[in-house]
Amino acid sequence: MTDPYLRVENVVKKFGPFIALNGVNLEVYPGEVHALLGDNGAGKSTLIKTLAGVHRPTSGQLYIEGKPVDFRNPRDASDAGIGTVYQDLAVNQLMSVTRNFFMGRELKGPLGTLKMDVMDKIAHDEMLKIGIDFSDPTQAVGTMSGGQRQTLAIARAIYFGAKVLILDEPTSALGQKQQMEVLKTVKRVRKRGDIAIIFITHNEIHSQLVADRYTFLALGQVIGAGKAGELSHDEIRRLMAGGAEMKDLEGELAAI
Known part of the structure; x- marks a missing residue:
């Protein structure tokens, strides 16, 4: 086994008296999809924002x-190879695929003119590498499917140096066909072997289709972890819902 690219050790995050993360440990390896699961309020968003700078x-x-690293801002995290694709994707639907791909990082010539031909080719080729073939990188992003937009955001993060790719609920609000597009993209990225993927989702079926490892959060703490082959479907569902707390609820319902 290779060493983890990213390791989180006893991380605590407090907001005043509120403890959002309480001693979280996590290891993320290249060439693997690490599913991060938990109910609303489990601490997933706080954790990925901590990883993203x-x-x-507060400690850890x-x-x-x-x-050891200390990310003072998102630029520090990006420079260290942490690429985060949030649910909003940070794309402008009225702009072209290429302009979105290079947003804020445009390639310019000696007189400050944009190298559109070069950028068009890079955007096309980088998306093709992870499974999206389209003939016109000048098309508006608003004409693309939700799954294609996710692929654009993923390809952009990888091209600009992501070694850990954090995907925040990438299949939410998508139709079934588009969800499968995204899951196929995730598997293609994993196949490269040099990128670690943190896959945040509420959908245990999607996690089981792509994940190699799991970490489950509840109330800011890790309540379970393991490799894909070590966890049954029922165990994954139970841990997603909060572990022992879910067992108590099931017992109460069975007694009615």
Whole structure:
């Protein structure tokens, strides 16, 4: 087994008296999909924002390739190879695929003119690498399917150096066909072998289709973890719902 690219050690995040993360541990390996699951309020959003440099841990430590890091802002996290694709995708539907791909990082010539031909080719080729073939990178993003937009955001993150790709609910609000497009893209990225993927989802079926490892959060704490082959479908559902708390609820319902 290779060493983890990213390691989270005893991370605590407090907002005043509220403890959002309470001693979280996590290891993320290249060439694997690590599903991060939990109900609303479990701490998933706080954790990924901590990994992305939006929040700084109150205590604990993050490591990249075994070396301690301190992300003071999202740029620090990006420079360390953390690429985050949020649910809103950060795309402008009126702009072209290429302009979205290079948003804020445009390639310019000596007189400041944009190298559109070069950028068009890069955008086309990078999306083709992970499974989306389209003939016109000048088309507006608003004409693409939801699954294609997700692929655009993923390809953009990888091209600009992501070694850990954080996908925040990438299949939510999509139809079944588009969900499958996204899951296929995730599997293609995993197949590269050099990128670690953190896959946040509320859909246990989707997690089981792509995940190699699991970590389950509840009330800011890790309540379970394991490899895909070690966890049954029922165990995954139970841990997603909060572990022992779910067992108590099932017992109450069975007694009615």
